[in-house]
Amino acid sequence: MRLIDVEIGRYDWASFECGCTKSAVHLAGDLRRLAKAQSEEEARALHIENHALIQSIPQQPAEAVASVLMAALAGELSPGARFVCLDLLGALVFNDGELGGEVPGDRPAGVVAAVPGCVDGCLPWHRRQRLLRPEGDRDG
């Protein structure tokens, strides 16, 4: 099982109101398609930014999306998909938000503050993984 599938499975997507005002359930499939995209155009066509953000303000699924993007970046991605994942992650971390609304369940913390925290929390793991990867397998 790929890390992205594990990470997608950690979230109750139906409990988030998406930036498109519907349930965020569709984002699980959209994020899988993003990870499989073979070009930047294909990855951008999913417009995930319009669901995780509204006018640069993170919406309820933003932290989950950031977490899944970090997982995606740990796996194999086409250069175009990797670029779009990093671009979206940047938009989520360096957002213009105050508070994007409360996260349902037991995490009332602001999504805006949670996204950089989530990415910060993932970075040491990414660094370790990259250190553990074979020399010829490094891509940047």
Ligand SMILES: [Zn+2]
């Ligand atoms: Zn949506």
